[in-house]
Amino acid sequence: MSKKKIVPIGPYHPLQEEPEFFKLIVEGEKVNELEIEIGYNHRGIEKLSETKHWDQVTFLVERICGICSTSHPFAYVLAVEDLLGITPPPRANYIRMIIDELQRLHSHLLWLGLVGHFIGYNTVWMWAWKAREPILDIFELVSGNRNNYAMMKIGGVRRDIKDDDLLALKKVIKQLYGELKLFQKAIEDDPVIHKRTKDVGILSKEEAISFGAVGPTARASGVDIDVRRDDVYANYDKVNWSVVTLTDGDIYAKVIVRILEMFESCSIIEQCMERLPKGEIALEIIEIPQGEGIGRVEAPRGECFHYVRSDGTNRPVRHKIRAPSYVNVPTNLVSVPGYTISDAAIILAAVDPCYCCTERSVAFSKEGRKILRGEELIKLCQQKTFKLKESYDNR
Amino acid sequence: MIKEEVKKRLTGKFKDWLIKSPKRVYFVIDKKDLKEVATILYKDMGLRLSTVTGLENEKNFELIYHFGYDKSGELFNLRVFIEDKINPEIDSLTDIFKASNWVEREINEMLGINFIGHPNLNHLLLEDSWPKGEFPLRKDFPLKQSYPLEEDREGE
Numbered sequence: 435m436s437k438k439k440i441v442p443i444g445p446y447h448p449l450q451e452e453p454e455f456f457k458l459i460v461e462g463e464k465v466n467e468l469e470i471e472i473g474y475n476h477r478g479i480e481k482l483s484e485t486k487h488w489d490q491v492t493f494l495v496e497r498i499c500g501i502c503s504t505s506h507p508f509a510y511v512l513a514v515e516d517l518l519g520i521t522p523p524p525r526a527n528y529i530r531m532i533i534d535e536l537q538r539l540h541s542h543l544l545w546l547g548l549v550g551h552f553i554g555y556n557t558v559w560m561w562a563w564k565a566r567e568p569i570l571d572i573f574e575l576v577s578g579n580r581n582n583y584a585m586m587k588i589g590g591v592r593r594d595i596k597d598d599d600l601l602a603l604k605k606v607i608k609q610l611y612g613e614l615k616l617f618q619k620a621i622e623d624d625p626v627i628h629k630r631t632k633d634v635g636i637l638s639k640e641e642a643i644s645f646g647a648v649g650p651t652a653r654a655s656g657v658d659i660d661v662r663r664d665d666v667y668a669n670y671d672k673v674n675w676s677v678v679t680l681t682d683g684d685i686y687a688k689v690i691v692r693i694l695e696m697f698e699s700c701s702i703i704e705q706c707m708e709r710l711p712k713g714e715i716a717l718e719i720i721e722i723p724q725g726e727g728i729g730r731v732e733a734p735r736g737e738c739f740h741y742v743r744s745d746g747t748n749r750p751v752r753h754k755i756r757a758p759s760y761v762n763v764p765t766n767l768v769s770v771p772g773y774t775i776s777d778a779a780i781i782l783a784a785v786d787p788c789y790c791c792t793e794r795s796v797a798f799s800k801e802g803r804k805i806l807r808g809e810e811l812i813k814l815c816q817q818k819t820f821k822l823k824e825s826y827d828n829r
Numbered sequence: 830m831i832k833e834e835v836k837k838r839l840t841g842k843f844k845d846w847l848i849k850s851p852k853r854v855y856f857v858i859d860k861k862d863l864k865e866v867a868t869i870l871y872k873d874m875g876l877r878l879s880t881v882t883g884l885e886n887e888k889n890f891e892l893i894y895h896f897g898y899d900k901s902g903e904l905f906n907l908r909v910f911i912e913d914k915i916n917p918e919i920d921s922l923t924d925i926f927k928a929s930n931w932v933e934r935e936i937n938e939m940l941g942i943n944f945i946g947h948p949n950l951n952h953l954l955l956e957d958s959w960p961k962g963e964f965p966l967r968k969d970f971p972l973k974q975s976y977p978l979e980e981d982r983e984g985e
Binding site for chain 1: 850853880883899901902903904927928955966
């Protein structure tokens, strides 16, 4: 084990597929307190970024997250473009939007599937991931990769979308509408899902504002924020769409917000394809002058924030990254206590942090230390649904 | 419009007001005014603390508090300089909003800045056994520096 080393420094990045440690302090079934421990996946990207060339950083930050892998490079190139004071060509902007919205669709579908799995609806899981598959195929068609698309570049995009690919994309979006309607109806009509998710894990508007929560987590609690509308980037002001806001703040609201958002994303992609102009896809950037810039992007989980400072050399002096889960995960501190252990797994997942988090949870009882592993927690959560289902069937 | 309002409310507390682009405003405030300014921005004007960037300059430390106004999307960047390089200290904002809790812990372990009044300044991202007085985001910290974990040290 002597090979183990501490990774010295960098930004912490708390998105999906990443270990976080939750300590649930329970009394019987009820969770009284929650402690969050993070830092298991700290890779020192902020420090590393100071040693890379401006162009290399785009690829570096793409590796921060495998799910919203275009949000970080997008926010980074916007920050550098803010520093330079340039706007990329219109075609590049529309391509960026198409990629960004496709990514939102695939991320929300992935999350929807996981939530289905956590509450014991494995059919939802399979169907959601089946609907997600064609989107990944489109990514492969356009960029050559199912994930980490490497489409962003300072001053534009790296690859063009071919007309043939657009036809395939059109087909996928059309099909997706039907599938999304199916999910929406399935969730709105199911009494068991209502029972499991309604009035569970409530995050009040005041708490959401105090924690500075962003994205669907905040919008489900009635906080009307969306970077795409507020701090317009690319061409989001040139297409028609609306921000979905609900007021309940429970898990049900978080599910519905994301489903309705997917309809908006489909509509944005369709409008982008209609308006996609011909022309250049990137500007040529020769050097980055002294200065500083900030880029903000609405990632699937909320505002993704990048700050860069240049001293005129070919590397950033400072590159600050704030991923959306960094402010969303702490909201669990108020939304989990008061509910049962079997609800905890689904509340923790409702923020859309990561799959691994539940695998790191430990439940403590007053009689002594009792360790519940992630799988057991999911099992508990699923059993509760089955019991509910039975009681409905016996009526 | 919010720009004018912020400017009016903070009269006498800021200098070097700079509107870099329509949605990006930078200005410098004094360290001792930070808490008062943050209270005005958050409680009275409804701004949200997006995050805080910490930097080490040659002669001082610099913290940039990024406050976003989400109704129209402006970003107000408050620059605070800490001149004392040996014992850098600044007021914590945790009793105003919870958003600053984690980010202050992070800056504390990465740059070694003490936040006065923070309830828990334990390590957030670094391992507990990380040596005291080593701050990885400082400029003199080498990129490839590493330390063994505590359990490994015991085994030696």
